[in-house]
Amino acid sequence: MWLFLASECLFFGSLIATYLIYRGRSTVGPYPDELFDIPFTSVSSFVLIMSSVSMVLALAAIQRGDRRGLCIWLLTTALLGITFISGQVFEFTEFYREGLTLETNLFGTTFFVLTGFHGAHVTVGVLILLSLFVMALRGRLTAENSLVIEIAGLYWHFVDIVWIIIFTLVYLID
Secondary structure, X not given: OHHHXXXXXXXXXXXXXXXXXXXXXXXXXXXXXXXXXXXXXXXXXXXXXXXXHHHHHHHXXXXXXOHHHHHHXXXXXXXXXXXXXXXXXHHHHHHHXXXXXXXXXXXHHHHHHHHHHHHHHHHHHHHHHHHHHHHHHOOOOOHHHOHHHHHHHHHHHHHHHHHHHHHHHHHHOO
């Protein structure tokens, strides 16, 4: 998992670098300051960050043999991830209505590619979490194989950290 996450750092690093290189170079709008709803995206970001807390609680639950707690916290984490993705879909839809697409300008291209790939990673994480939830419901996850939850947690925390970087560089720093 650590090697995979290292390769993902390179992947996201290149996407973030591309966004930063082309920042402010669009010659036609709409531009970020015309579109961004920082309070909305801040709430969405907070939801994703809180999902890291519930992931930690899921790991703690399985390590102490608490299957019910594991199920609750895995499902909570997945639902928080789904809430974040729903916010991203809403935001993308609003931007599209305002005229921003992949083809509109450099901002649209780099923004949708960067945040879209992040959203895809969150979606994969949600699918993993839901699979683990079903396994936990069936009693297939125990304290002895808690490493499975720990590895899923590493991936989940990674996508959360990447979002903190994206949110800061794309939305907050102008």
